[in-house]
Amino acid sequence: MSEGVLKQGIAAGRLSPEQYARNFADLHPLLDRHEAQVEADRCYFCFDAPCMQACPTTIDVPMFIRQISTGNALGAAETILEQNILGGMCARVCPTEQLCEEACVREVAEGKPVKIGQLQRYATDAAMAADKQFFARGPATGKHVAVVGAGPAGLACAHRLAMRGHAVTIYDGRPKAGGLNEYGIATYKTPDDFAQAELDYVLAIGGITVELGQRLGRDFSLDELGRKHDAVFLAIGLGGVNALRVDGEAEDVEGLESAIDFIAALRQAGDKAVVPIGRRVVVVGGGMTAIDAAVQAKLLGAEEVTICYRRGQEHMNASPYEQDLAASKGVAIRHWLAPRRVLRDDGRVTGLELEYTQLVDGKLVGIGHTMTIAADQVFKAIGQSLEERWAEGVAIVGGRIRVDEEGRTSRVGVWAGGDCVDAGDDLTVTAVAQGRDAAESIDRALMAATQGQAAGALANG
Template identity: 80%
Template sequence: MTQGMLKEGIVAGRLSPRQYAENFSDLHPPLDRHEAHVEADRCYFCYDAPCMNACPTSIDIAMFIREIATGNPLGAAETIFEQNILGGMCARVCPTEQLCEEACVREAAEGKPVKIGQLQRHATDVAMTEGKQFFTRARATGKRIAVVGAGPAGLACAHRLAMHGHEVTIFDSRPKAGGLNEYGIATYKTPDGFARAEVDYVTAIGGIAIELGQQLGRDFTIDDLKAEYDAVFLGIGLGGVNALRAEGEEDGIEGLANAVDFIAELRQAKDLSTLSIGRRVVVVGGGMTAIDAAVQSKLLGAEEVTICYRRGQEHMNASQFEQDLAASKGVIIRHWLTPKRVLRDGGRVTGIELEYTQLADGKLTGMGHTMTIAADQVFKAIGQTLEDRWAEGMTLVGGRIDTDAEGRTSREGVWAGGDCIVAGDDLTVTAVAQGRDAAESINRTLSAATLIEKVGALANG
């Protein structure tokens, strides 16, 4: 244990430069050509492809694995990108163990599925490294679409619309495009600026402009966009952060922070040694954000990191792989605990008091007795919400935008997808599917309107 790790409080530089580099290196080193061929040969190429049915973007997985097996990684990449233009990122961050790999026949037969995610990364990396583009724009339609949010849903929507010949402008409030892929995913999952490279790859098709530092509700409204564009797509994510609803939770307390802000700061840091971390850290939550915040706290040099979740392990949104990863890094995960009071010494966090919980008749209730955990830092990772002012008259259900199966909102000419909608599930791959499908719906709508205009013009002579 280094001397730096023994320092009390929230401090920077707990580790050596070598340790930072090792801790935040690629979580899954890429397969080389030989390794990819060996792994691809394990696929049974099932005729009913249960893995494909388990993929939210419906990638033809058996096909792209066969293409890798026959020495055609570029063909495999094209097969992937046809359904998921952000296939490179999804290969890195998808919970494949809960999706395609869980459905793999080899998983059922021997408990060792084909490494679909790593094979997908192999193929897409080859294509992106070589700068190989598989799609071209159709003839210009003259239609203009505004996309709000440069995250996975917005990028997927913009790319598909550009393929159909439409002009797209993406607006995003951040200084960089990419959304959660750029700001909200653990650094060790996407090192070496991959999120930025993927944005460049997606927009290389042409016809896509990105306006950064432009926030819906501050710099423009949906009415403004509807007056200037033929359609609007909202991929705005969830900007609000849920509160702990615990005594002593106030803004400005040293050591109490939102996990999403912590992860974003870490992702944008040029020198990890400048980032401060507590000696003892508590993360409240049970999803992927909680895991990412906890693991990265440990990798930054925190001595003790504990995740506290109000329900049982089986209820956690984080995948079993993510939970196991956290445990392997020394993170303690405690269940059936809900925050009651943030402990403070003046304006500084000293710990957190939690109440034991239980399910009674299907309802989560407190048991009346508590325990405390000493901490220099407490991160909130209990979910995010949509800021109502962004909805501008659209129907909300459970704090998210209600849409139909094609992504149409209750406002004419406005579609939405990703985390901000009711059907969103906080997965990059689902956001991509929703953005892509909304783009197809927008294209059909605009094409029908154009046809009606032409027929009307002919009728009027």
């Protein structure tokens, strides 16, 4: 063990530069041409492809794999991007083992699916490397749409609207565009600033303006957007971080942090050595954010990292693959434990007291027995919430925006998609599908209004 790992408390520079480079290298290196063609040849090219049905963006998987098998990587990329303009990122972060690859006939028959995600990355990376653009902006319609949020849903919506000829302005409160893809994905999944490279690729269609540092509810209101634009699409994500709510204690203690903020800080750090991490780290939660935070804490040099989840392994939102990845990196996962008290000394975290839990008649209850885990850093990964200060005439259900099957909210002229709506599963690929489909709905509404105005003018003329 290196001398750096033995540093007490929360410290930076625990590892050597070489170790940081190894730890944060690409999780799944790009397939070369031979590997891609060998893998593509494993596909049965099913007529009634279950993999395609399992994809939230309904990419024609057999088609793009056949194109790869014949050496047509750019054609494969076009097939992918036609349905999912963020296909490159989705190839890296989608839980394919629970979506297309789980449905693969080879998975069912042999337990070894075609590597659909890696083949998708092979094709989309080829298109981006060649700067091959497949889609052009449509003839200008004279309509202007506001997209609030430059994450996956917002970018997908803006790109499809540009294809239909509408002018788009994206407003985002952060210093950089990209949303979850830029700030919320584990660094080892998207190295080499891929999120920004893909952003540039998407915006190259033209007709899309991005205004950063502009937050809904602070810098402008929905009423103002409605007056300036012909339609509005909300892709604002979930900005609030849920509290632990342990014994009514205040959470302003050194070492108790948001896992989302930790992941974002690590993503934006040019040098991993400057990011401080504890020697003993506890992550509270059972989703992808918890896994990403825990694995990266270990990769930064934490000596002991433990995930504590209040329910059982089968209830975790993180996929079995991600749980196995965490275990392979030395992360311990403890189940049936709920936080009860943050242990502290002189304003600093020293550990976490947890209570054992169980399900009684379907309800989670504590059983009265407790245990403690020593820690100098605790990350909260127990979900996020919607900030509702801006919600002027938009119905909120269960803490998220209510939308219909086309993404329309209860307010006329306003659509929504992504993590902020009540019709999703918090996946990047689902957000892309919702943004794309909402754009088509917006286009139909704007064009119907235009045609109605034209018909009215003729009738009055």
